[in-house]
Amino acid sequence: MLELDRAGLERWFADTLGEQRFRAHQVMKWIHHRHVTDFGQMTDLGKALRAKLEQRAEVRVPDVQFDKPSADGTHKWLLGMDGRNAIETVYIPDKTRGTLCVSSQVGCALNCQFCSTATQGFNRNLSTAEIIGQVWVAARHLGNVPHQQRRLTNVVMMGMGEPLANFDNVVRAMSVMRDDLGYGLANKRVTLSTAGMVPMIDRLSVESDVSLAVSLHAANDELRSELVPLNKKYPVAELMDACVRYLQANSRRDSITFEYTLMHGVNDRPEHARQLARLMRQFCNTMQSREAAKVNLIPFNPFPGTRFERTPEEDVRAFQKILIDANVLTLVRRTRGDDIDAACGQLKGQVMDRTRRQAEFRRRLQEQGGVDHAA
Template identity: 55%
Template structure:
């Protein structure tokens, strides 16, 4: 069993089954996540006998690096090989004062968003918790941080390949490891889960863990969002926004949801779209992140013109909607938003549009 796959409660249970004290599990987590060790032999405050037992039952296994690319702007993209011959992509985005790691949660994606290269693959399979967490550990080790005092990763976003909430059983323990003081020890505002709008799982997430949420909205009307984000046919905008209100209810005033909005030339970037979006979000704890479209082969879309993006942002800001325009990073290595593809060995054309009434959620 790969220890990257167990949160603290699960690891304590596994140690109890071995007849060991729970605090031993805490010590092992600290060695892995706070000191960056992947060898039981290096865990010096654990007896030799226990280290030998751990080696018999567990492993600490990272994915295999296939390729690394570095963008002119400093963005790094790693293609990592998983079990079964599949590969996924993980992206590191350094900025002044912060460094964000964009991680994947599925091999491919079933959501079929028409403007996303990943979605055009279809879904192959869910990733395990171990595979999700191993991306973070691999990146921290590769970048040379000491995991504790010299953090090279300040923020984690589940915005890589896949729909995180469609792999809820694996993503939830991963979030807990990222937030745990014995794990990576990140604050709740520095771990963001992005969803295309799986309403029941937004409610479950609120009950299970406190973390930041981003919603891929991309359109202010159901008619347009049905085309761009097909899950809208099952959970239309009104239901989605009600779930978002429930998510922030009772939380402090600084808690807001980020609404992601990809800017598509002539499709969703007109002034009337901006005004409609402002009406939708006017009473909500909301921040809008406008994302210039990143093209990929055979796409039908074009990026909105800079003046259209700025005019759209002005309309929102004039209506007191907190709005940012995302700076495109890593597009010269196909690492920008919506461009990740990885490598799918056994591709299932598991398109959401073909099974809109039965969103696949595969237990791991």
């Protein structure tokens, strides 16, 4: 049942069970509001319907293999998917909101050079049920925490995987997140982050009204292609044109967040900041709004075996100042959960790799004399 959004569940009740569509509404409230998975406990359904549901359906939620809190309040779950595969989901509390970082794939096929998930290789897409199941697990946990600041207010599709490579399942899950019978999140509080799959950005602009974040990390094609190999297929100019189309397709969308992970000596020099500033100004000028682009600077979060290093704090602030002086809205993301490997770029889970990338990463690490803590 977690596989279906409201429209799909209504059709299932009508076409498969011959029941009134409003029964779907009752069941959604039991599952997503009260976190009940046993049809026998859904007491506003008749006994005959409950018996029918027990025979014909199930609510299968992810298996929590462990949950781990951070000293700063961040919480990470390792969720079993099937066999020996597992994914990670992270909850990040703040003063005014609580954000859940949700995975869309077991591993990732894009091979971004600075991301721990990429070293794990790729196994498969997650189903809609496995995506929304992560929200279910977190919401049930948070329902037992009395503090208001611990509530779930935002979801970001920024966990393991490229969300647009699993388009249909991700869009259906985001529909449940935003449905009042699901988790009731405002459209702007659900954010999808992509490395830049241009055709799917265009499709998303038509089929879903959520916030968009773009993993940019470099403003020129040569460097971005090294860091984000997908750029060889969809270079920076094509990506920025797609971002323009995304905002133009819906007047309610007013900005796109551009994520930029700062790596020492790689993409954090003043000339890189000036290149980024020019790119953002061009985008804002096209949209005729200074606020159309928001840059989120992310200090690199190290993981075992990586060749990259975190940019020193003073260089991060100098980079930010160049952007701000150029009239570009720029924030620095505070690192959260790094003591439990839950910070941005550190998620890795357990992936039965089908791409051989995991073996290649371990081989390189051994050649460097390092230790693979993920093995």
